[in-house]
Amino acid sequence: xxxxxxxxxxxxxxxxxxxxxxxxxxxxxxxxxxxxxxxxxxxxxxxxxxxxxxxxxxxxxxxxxxxxxxxxxxxxxxxxxxxxxxxxxxxxxxxxxxxxxxxxxxxxxxxxxxxxxxxxxxxxxxxxxxxxxxxxxxxxxxxxxxxxxxxxxxxxxxxxxxxxxxxxxxxxxxxxxxxxxxxxxxxx
Numbered sequence: 001x002x003x004x005x006x007x008x009x010x011x012x013x014x015x016x017x018x019x020x021x022x023x024x025x026x027x028x029x030x031x032x033x034x035x036x037x038x039x040x041x042x043x044x045x046x047x048x049x050x051x052x053x054x055x056x057x058x059x060x061x062x063x064x065x066x067x068x069x070x071x072x073x074x075x076x077x078x079x080x081x082x083x084x085x086x087x088x089x090x091x092x093x094x095x096x097x098x099x100x101x102x103x104x105x106x107x108x109x110x111x112x113x114x115x116x117x118x119x120x121x122x123x124x125x126x127x128x129x130x131x132x133x134x135x136x137x138x139x140x141x142x143x144x145x146x147x148x149x150x151x152x153x154x155x156x157x158x159x160x161x162x163x164x165x166x167x168x169x170x171x172x173x174x175x176x177x178x179x180x181x182x183x184x185x186x187x188x
Contacts, residue, residue, distance in 0.1 A: 007135045009134070010133070012047065012051075012132065013051040014043065014132075015084060016036055016129040016130065016131075017042050017127070018042070018126065018129065020126055020145070022041060022127050027141075031138075033186075044086055045090070046088055047084045048084075048164050051083075052083045054081045055079075056079040058076055058077035059074065060074050060076040061073055080171035081150075082128050082130070082168075084166075086166075087162065089165050093165055094155070097167050098153060099115075099124045099149055100115050100123075125146050126147055127143065127146065127147065128143070138185060138187060140184070140186075142182075143183075144171050144181055145174050146172040146173070146174050147170060147172065148169065149168065149170075150169070
């Protein structure tokens with residue numbers, strides 16, 4: 001296989017957040033490099049160390065007595081996540097990482113308080129969309145339809161390091177007719 005430099009990828013992705021079930025942009029929008037509708041998707045600002053889509057698949061081996069080789073495999077578990085560090089440590093981003101809460105503003109100030117409801121309360125799922133580079137220097141859009149931040153939330157202030165909000169959003173099952181992940185890539 002010959003290496004095609006047009007298929008080598010480099011560059012940042014722009015991360016957006018929307019409510020679970022937000023109207024998704026048409027796949028054709030990736031070809032014209034259109035940003036998602038601001039009415040449904042909010043740009044989460046700058047990131048540090050990129051945006052990473054992780055897919056961990058577990059296959060269980062099928063075995064039979066008559067052969068020593070693996071007879072086959074079946075997918076028995078899949079964990080998908082989006083990991084990043086948000087470089088803009090805003091209260092809005094903190095609310096997304098806390099999977100909800102109460103934000104308010106007044107004359108010259110804003111406030112945030114996390115949800116303190118019962119642990120049996122349905123969590124506040126959200127959706128993520130990120131645009132980055134795909135093959136042949138065209139845009140690639142990744143939509144993860146139902147996520148929760150399942151990582152610890154830290155807000156560290158240090159003398160010699162930028163404050164960032166680290167996130168690990170775990171993807172969840174959506175329905176029998178809608179996949180948890182959708183990727184669209186422009187071809188021209």
